[in-house]
Amino acid sequence: MKIIADENMPYVEQVFADIGEVSLVNGRQLSAEQLEGADVLLVRSVTQVNAQLLAHNDSLKFVGSATIGTDHIDTQLLAQKGIPFSNAPGCNAIAVGEYAFIAMLELAAMTGSSLKQRTVGIVGAGNTGSQVARCLEAYGVKTLLCDPVLAASGDSREFHSLDQLIASCDVISLHVPLTKDGIEPTWYLLDEARLSALKPDAWLLNCCRGEVIDNRALIRVKQQRADLRLVLDVWEGEPNPMPELVPLVDIATPHIAGYSLEGKARGTTMLHSALSQVLNIEPENKLDGLLPVHVFSRIKLENQPDESALLQLCRLIYDLRDDDRKFRANYALAGGFDQLRKNHTHRREFSALALVKGSGFEVDWLTKLGFSGASL
Numbered sequence: 001m002k003i004i005a006d007e008n009m010p011y012v013e014q015v016f017a018d019i020g021e022v023s024l025v026n027g028r029q030l031s032a033e034q035l036e037g038a039d040v041l042l043v044r045s046v047t048q049v050n051a052q053l054l055a056h057n058d059s060l061k062f063v064g065s066a067t068i069g070t071d072h073i074d075t076q077l078l079a080q081k082g083i084p085f086s087n088a089p090g091c092n093a094i095a096v097g098e099y100a101f102i103a104m105l106e107l108a109a110m111t112g113s114s115l116k117q118r119t120v121g122i123v124g125a126g127n128t129g130s131q132v133a134r135c136l137e138a139y140g141v142k143t144l145l146c147d148p149v150l151a152a153s154g155d156s157r158e159f160h161s162l163d164q165l166i167a168s169c170d171v172i173s174l175h176v177p178l179t180k181d182g183i184e185p186t187w188y189l190l191d192e193a194r195l196s197a198l199k200p201d202a203w204l205l206n207c208c209r210g211e212v213i214d215n216r217a218l219i220r221v222k223q224q225r226a227d228l229r230l231v232l233d234v235w236e237g238e239p240n241p242m243p244e245l246v247p248l249v250d251i252a253t254p255h256i257a258g259y260s261l262e263g264k265a266r267g268t269t270m271l272h273s274a275l276s277q278v279l280n281i282e283p284e285n286k287l288d289g290l291l292p293v294h295v296f297s298r299i300k301l302e303n304q305p306d307e308s309a310l311l312q313l314c315r316l317i318y319d320l321r322d323d324d325r326k327f328r329a330n331y332a333l334a335g336g337f338d339q340l341r342k343n344h345t346h347r348r349e350f351s352a353l354a355l356v357k358g359s360g361f362e363v364d365w366l367t368k369l370g371f372s373g374a375s376l
């Protein structure tokens with residue numbers, strides 16, 4: 001089988017070797033000509049899978065996207081052509097949850113305040129939003145959820161409206177898909193009125209899709225409101241963030257919130273399972289043994305970590321300040337945004353680090369946060 005895969009898909013050649021020959025391509029530049037004769041197409045969010053891309057191909061048996069979002073896929077067209085499609089829901093949710101949690105700890109350190117004193121509003125309580133809530137709740141931070149879609153579907157959690165969250169939360173973290181129609185469209189969900197209504201000293205995080213915030217309105221509001229703190233991993237108009245916006249942002253990264261090695265590997269192996277099912281091949285667990293041991297495999301805690309020690313511990317797994325520095329230095333260069341993503345050194349998830357505790361204090365909350373437990 002001829003498999004065309006995005007070059008930024010760790011382990012893809014290894015994982016798919018039993019099904020066919022994998023050719024790696026630049027996903028943003030993939031052309032209809034390159035796709036001619038391919039049986040399988042494996043993409044990431046930068047490839048628009050549409051009629052134009054499929055124009056010279058009549059052999060595709062499967063399209064997979066190793067992502068949660070599907071706004072780059074014309075799923076209707078694939079259905080019409082009878083081409084099975086699968087994405088990888090949840091593959092990088094832990095990575096996004098940990099990114100948002102670490103970003104909030106960084107903001108607390110930056111502003112000399114405490115995350116624990118804040119109430120965090122999570123907009124979109126699906127895979128990624130729930131992981132943010134899990135981290136915050138493990139640490140003892142109050143969270144409020146907004147998800148009218150899940151609320152209407154009978155989800156038993158307590159939900160609030162977006163405007164209630166904006167009025168009452170000190171932090172707003174966005175975790176919705178990008179949708180232009182339907183009953184709850186998210187395009188420019190945070191418009192100028194809602195941005196202006198954020199509480200004094202509020203923090204706003206966007207780890208879902210850039211266009212969920214009206215970025216021009218954000219520039220106008222932030223120019224009037226120095227009190228607001230911003231964490232942006234996604235940008236309107238990627239790969240070209242608005243240059244006036246970047247200096248106004250406290251933590252800026254190039255759409256890598258989901259880029260943990262575990263998350264990427266899960267994305268690849270989930271697509272392998274989906275394709276195996278389509279081809280009627282016995283699915284294998286390919287994730288076991290794929291990931292290397294983390295450089296710090298275990299750490300001994302002598303005391304209960306306070307917020308500052310917790311941040312130090314998190315930085316052993318992921319020091320967000322490195323990505324922020326690289327972003328500012330490179331995003332405006334030609335191809336800079338995509339190069340940052342391509343060359344990103346995949347971080348690990350909390351679970352890669354085992355904590356050994358000294359006697360006389362509890363670390364249950366740290367294992368709930370995601371770290372592994374270990375005995376001496």
Ligand SMILES: NC(=O)c1ccc[n+]([C@@H]2O[C@H](COP(=O)([O-])OP(=O)(O)OC[C@H]3O[C@@H](n4cnc5c(N)ncnc54)[C@H](O)[C@@H]3O)[C@@H](O)[C@H]2O)c1
Pocket residue numbers: 068069070089090092093096123124125126127128129146147148149150175176177178184185186189207208209233234255256257258259
């Ligand atoms: N930055 C990154 O690296 C990264 C990584 C993963 C996902 N994402 C983006 O984040 C999005 C969310 O990911 P997920 O895995 O949590 O998806 P998900 O489908 O599991 O959850 C999204 C939730 O948003 C809710 N929702 C939809 N419209 C809403 C609205 N108007 N208001 C409030 N809630 C609404 C849905 O009901 C759903 O529960 C993805 O679609 C993707 O675009 C970004």
Ligand SMILES: O=C(O)[C@H](O)[C@H](O)COP(=O)(O)O
Pocket residue numbers: 008043044045046066067068069070092255258259
């Ligand atoms: O939708 C997703 O899963 C994320 O946005 C994903 O991390 C995007 O990464 P990409 O596919 O562009 O590498």
